Amino acid sequence: MSQSPNHTKTEILVGAFMMLGIAALAYLSVSIGGLEVLAPERYVVRARFESVGDLKPGAPIRLAGVKIGQVASVELKDYLAETRLAIGRGIQLPKDTVASIRSEGLLGDTYVALTPGGSLENLREGALLTHTEPAIDVSDLLARYAFGKSQAEPSKEPAGEAPGKDPFPKDPLQ
Amino acid sequence: MRMQSLQMLGWLGRRGLIAAGNLGQMTLFLLRAVRRFFTRPFRAFELLEHARFIGNRSLSIVCLTSAFTGMVLALQGYNALVRFGSEAKVGSLVALSLTRELAPVLAALMVTARAGSAITATLGNMRIADQIDALRAMAVDPIQYLVSPRIVAAVAVVPLLTAIFSLVGIGSGYLLAVSMLRLDGGQFLSSVRDSVEWSDVSGGIQKSFVFAVLVAWLGAYYGFHARGGAKGVGVATTEAVVATSVVVLVSDYVMTALLF
Numbered sequence: 001m002s003q004s005p006n007h008t009k010t011e012i013l014v015g016a017f018m019m020l021g022i023a024a025l026a027y028l029s030v031s032i033g034g035l036e037v038l039a040p041e042r043y044v045v046r047a048r049f050e051s052v053g054d055l056k057p058g059a060p061i062r063l064a065g066v067k068i069g070q071v072a073s074v075e076l077k078d079y080l081a082e083t084r085l086a087i088g089r090g091i092q093l094p095k096d097t098v099a100s101i102r103s104e105g106l107l108g109d110t111y112v113a114l115t116p117g118g119s120l121e122n123l124r125e126g127a128l129l130t131h132t133e134p135a136i137d138v139s140d141l142l143a144r145y146a147f148g149k150s151q152a153e154p155s156k157e158p159a160g161e162a163p164g165k166d167p168f169p170k171d172p173l174q
Numbered sequence: 175m176r177m178q179s180l181q182m183l184g185w186l187g188r189r190g191l192i193a194a195g196n197l198g199q200m201t202l203f204l205l206r207a208v209r210r211f212f213t214r215p216f217r218a219f220e221l222l223e224h225a226r227f228i229g230n231r232s233l234s235i236v237c238l239t240s241a242f243t244g245m246v247l248a249l250q251g252y253n254a255l256v257r258f259g260s261e262a263k264v265g266s267l268v269a270l271s272l273t274r275e276l277a278p279v280l281a282a283l284m285v286t287a288r289a290g291s292a293i294t295a296t297l298g299n300m301r302i303a304d305q306i307d308a309l310r311a312m313a314v315d316p317i318q319y320l321v322s323p324r325i326v327a328a329v330a331v332v333p334l335l336t337a338i339f340s341l342v343g344i345g346s347g348y349l350l351a352v353s354m355l356r357l358d359g360g361q362f363l364s365s366v367r368d369s370v371e372w373s374d375v376s377g378g379i380q381k382s383f384v385f386a387v388l389v390a391w392l393g394a395y396y397g398f399h400a401r402g403g404a405k406g407v408g409v410a411t412t413e414a415v416v417a418t419s420v421v422v423l424v425s426d427y428v429m430t431a432l433l434f
Contacts, residue, residue: 007219014222017229021334024341025379032269032344032367033375058371109368 041089043125044072047099047112052081053135054110055101061085061112063093071112085112085129094119100133110135203317203398204391207325210318220323228289228324228390229331235284236335237342243276244268244343245350252355264355265362266369268347269340273370273378274434277339279426282385285332286418290393293324294414297397298407306398321398325390332386333379340378377433384429385422392418 029035052074061069069087076082087093096117103110123129251267297320300306309316344366351357396414400406 007222010219010222010226013230014225017226017233017331018334020233021229021331021338025334025337028273028337028340029372029375032370033273033372034367034370035372035375 042069042086043089044084044086045093045123045125045127045129046082046084047129047132048077048080048082049099049101049132050080050134051101051137052083052110053101053103053137055081055083055112055135056110059109059111061087061114063091063114063116068114083112092122095121095123095127096131097123097129098131098133099129101135103135103138200391200395203321203395204325204387207317207321207391207394210315211322211326213318217319217323220319221327224324224327225331227292228285228328229335232285232288232331232335233338235288236281236339239280239284240272240277240339240343241346243280243339244272244345244347247271247276247343248347248350248355252351252357261355261357262361263365263369264351264357265344265348265365268351269344269366269370270374272340272343272347273374275378275426275430277336277343278378278381278385279422281332281336281339281382282389282422283419285328285335285386286389286393286415286422289328290389290418291411291415293390293393294397294400294411295407297321297394298400298410301398301400302403302407316398321390321394324394325387328386328390329383332389333382336378336382340375373434380433381426381429384425388421388425389418392421 055071055074057071057073059071060067061071068091069085072084072086074081074083085099093114094117096119098115098117100113100115101110102113117131247268248264251264252261255261255263255267297306300320306316306320309319348359348362348366351362352359393414396410396417397407400410402409
């Protein structure tokens, strides 16, 4: 290829365009898309929950509100939901750490909240968290609140004795 | 009555055969163009020239359309979301719709309108002026010389235009949300970051690779097979732009159904 000035001008312009485009792509992927080019060192602990609600792989793991890792997988094991939690290498967690499923506000995303315990031993790679709190079912809570206790756990008292529940209340004027 | 229905059946069959023949011809055209790119002589300078034409020269129109797309998304999203009191999610609406759908599709449509039509018109003019036959007479493979560099340049450049489209769109949506809608900028950006996953970005970029091939391929095919003088070039250009736009939108649906 000859090196006329016209060629080099085209080359420089195309090169500048490619740089701009690749920079845009990189910013979009890494900063906005959250692509981990240099994946931070992580270790995995497992936690079993009675119910994970709508927790999905990739959901954040927070300790004191700060993101320290993400959920690697959610699977069914022994009729429980077993999650694998990938946590940053630098963060040591005591053995009696409590994992609970929380959500950010009523409509927010679900995440795993960790509350460190007081044990002197730390969790190792692949260890199983024994203390967990299942997801809170908002519609169940609402139902309990709206319909009172009787809906969730039937009242033990005989229906007739409960005040205000008499199907044919006596006329107070008599 | 029986004759008529037989005639109709024959007409349908004829159309079907013609359509299948065209499709086969187009596929062979693409395969030949791709194969010839990897044989000597390599047309490096043509590649650069077309990359400049499709990429650099489309940059301003891509930035302009993406800025307005981002702003209108923020505006409309705000109007819809404020009714549920979730105007904090405007950022995620703007960013997700841009990265997954609008950036690849609109960038491809803009490139079709600007560069695809130019490819058809150029090749069509060369065809009716017998320049393509002249190339062949000079033992220059016209597909290798005219078509392959355009397709490869489009594939190299359109995904980058798509990324620029997304970014400029999100940026202008942010500016509008902060300056006119009085939304919190930090909240906007954090909802963008939280909602957009790497799979959204990569899905959009994968789409744009396919669109790039479609734009250059169909544009070159229609130009290469133009006939009938100056009017024919016009007809070919119109057909190419219409066909490319339709195929881009249809294949976008198919890819969305398969990818996400």
